[in-house]
Amino acid sequence: MSEVLNKYDDLLKETGPAAIVLKQWLKPVGSEVLFPPTYANPSQKRGDPPVYNTDRFEDAKRSVCVIDSIPSQANRIEPAFGRLTDKDGKSIKLVPHITIKAKVGDEDRQVDLLEAGHRAADAVVQLSSLRDELAKAIKARKGGDSEPLAKLAPTSLVFGMWDSRESGVKIPRLINSIIRAYDILEHRRSSQFNPALDYEAAGVAPGKGDKRLSEVGMDGAPATFQHGGIEARGGIRRDASLNLCTLRDIVSKDKAKTLALQRYILGLSLVAMTYFDGKTLNLRQGCQLVAVPDKPMTRVRVNADGTETSFDIGRDTALDYAATVAKVFVVGDDRTDVTFDVKAAKAVLKKSKKDEEGPSK
DSSP, X not given: OHHHHTTTGGGTSTTSOSEEEEEEEEEESSSSEEOOOEEOOTTOOTTOOOEEOEEEETTTTEEEEEEEOHHHHHHHHGGGGGSOBOTTSOBOOOSOOEEEEEEETTEEEEEEGGGOTTGGGSHHHHTBTTHHHHHHHHHHHHTTOOHHHHHHOXXXXXXXXXXXXXXXXXXXXXXXXXXXXXXXXXXXXXXXXXXXXXXXXXXXXSXXXXXXXXXXXXXXXXEEEEEEEEEETTOEEEEEEEEHHHHTTOOOXXXXXXXXXXXXXXXXXXXXXXXOOTGGGEEETTEEEEEOTTSOOEEEEEOTTSOEEEOOOOHHHHHHHHHHHHHHHOOOOOEEEEEBOHHHHHHHHHHHHHHHHOSOO
């Protein structure tokens, strides 16, 4: 075990590399055309169509389109920690499994902390029965002790969080991952929906052209010159980096425990950089990506002086290391008794309303 434990200790030394950088070329499945995410039009004008996040340079001779942003990549990778298995298919527990129970109408719902967008700072956990315990862990982090948060929500240390509504504590991401397409051509598409019956002639509507027909799906609907995806002539690449300088700032108030803590967070980070299955690259309808076989993934250590050396690590190696260091660190307890606190949520809303109204005259 000791050989595995200290295998990557050179990465944790102050004289160690500044970062680990990954580059992976990808391609779409089934067609050369893929669909990036769309965003609200920056014009802010009602009715203006959504846009792709595309940058064009040098009189449109160069173009780059974001296929999956850094926050989106983090939110795709994080849930994988709830379904990790070894090469024999056995489940591997590297983080505490915490679910928040809530009543939504007549339905009982459960939210996995690994799937909460803002992680430990998400409202669903901030306004739960875990509130006080979480507040203490974040306060400890603010005071320089990351161990309590690592026991409760360790992925918040890996993927970052901002407790903007309470303490104001910001935890920077250790891992930045983004997918971009280069030298793009934008496509357009048009479609036409034709109803199965002439509902006007069938006597459904009192008069021809009744707008309510369209509202309930009984009228034709043209969609012309809409977003039709892009073609990446310059390829698609995922760029990811693990910031080792920031990782070294993660310490315990008990200095004797700092190395175990840093090894644990390093293990989670290495798993996050190597564990990419089909689901995490199945980005959206029309955008399923896979690796390019003749362009192997590269991982390098980048030193402070800019020099680089190869860093050879695979999924199984990362999992083995992470499991070993997690056993020594002792992963926090699973929590299935956490409940969403409706009263606390209402109190926050009430306080927010008072803050907006200002002091009474």
